[in-house]
Structure formats: C-alpha cells, structure tokens
Amino acid sequence: MYKAALAAMLxxxxxxxxxxxNPDALKTQLDGPLAQLQLDTRQLQLRLDKLTEDxxxxxxxxxxxxxxGARPCxxxxxxxxxxxxxxxxxxxxxxxxxxQQLKRKQNDKxxxxxxxxxxxxxxxxxxxxxxxLDQGDVR
Numbered sequence: 411m412y413k414a415a416l417a418a419m420l421x422x423x424x425x426x427x428x429x430x431x432n433p434d435a436l437k438t439q440l441d442g443p444l445a446q447l448q449l450d451t452r453q454l455q456l457r458l459d460k461l462t463e464d465x466x467x468x469x470x471x472x473x474x475x476x477x478x479g480a481r482p483c484x485x486x487x488x489x490x491x492x493x494x495x496x497x498x499x500x501x502x503x504x505x506x507x508x509x510q511q512l513k514r515k516q517n518d519k520x521x522x523x524x525x526x527x528x529x530x531x532x533x534x535x536x537x538x539x540x541x542x543l544d545q546g547d548v549r
Contacts, residue, residue, distance in 0.1 A: 447516050454509040461502050462492035465541040473534035473541035478506050480513040483526040487513065491534055493541045 458478060467473055472495045479487030492502060516522075533544040 444516075444519055447512060447519065451509065451512045451516055454505060454512060457505050458490060458502070458509060461505060462490055462497055464496040465491060465493045466496055466539055467493045467536035467541050468495065468539065470535045473536050475531055475534055475543070476502060476506050477529075477531065478509060480510050480517060482517040482522045482524045485528045486510070487529075489529065489531055491532075491541055491543055 465473075472493050473491070474494060475489040475491050477486030477488075478490045481487050490506070534541055535544055536542075
C-alpha cells in the first residue's frame, strides 16, 4: 500500500512539471516586450506613490485626487490622493498620464476585461494637518 501511494504521488508530481511544447516561446514572453511593459508600468506606479507620499496640508484646498491607470472598459483604475503643498503637480500629472498610457497598452496586449463600472472621484479634505479621503477607491 505504501509503494502504491508513493507511486501515485510521484506520478502526480511529474504531471505538474510538464515542459511547454515550445520553451523558446515562453522565454520570449518572459523576456520580451510585455515583460518590459510590465516593468515600466510598475516603475511608474512606484514613482506615483513616491510623488504623493507626503500628504501634509494646512487647508482643504491643498488636498486633491488624480485619476490613475486605466480599466480595460474605460476610466481610471483608481484615484490617488495628494497634497498640492507637498507635490510637484506638473511631474505628477506627467507621470500619471504616462502610467495611464502604459496601462492601456498592457490591458490591450493581455486582452484584459473588466466591469464597466466607472469610479467616481472621491472628495478629499485636510484633517489634523493631513489630506484624507471622505470616500472612494484610492491608493
């Protein structure tokens, strides 16, 4: 009985380690343009987070949100909260625009689909000297 269980386990494990028919195609997918696109997208996402990490404020009018990314069905994937007193808005808008372009390209290349529900921009305010959201989907 022990040998039969061991044989079944080894057979099951060998089925999990199948080699793709064309290993070079897998390498191309991992090392090719899609991988570079995903890396570039991730770097821009990190840059957006860095640009908006200081959310200190002195009034409500310093707290804003910016749409970021792109859903396959249209519209932003989220809204990013930031303080105008602490953020280079020109760089933020440029980075967000570039990120949106790459996310659209990534969605197209991967053939992604999503719900067509549009996200509404949440309201932001300054509370205890820090920008906060009143509601909504943000990063």
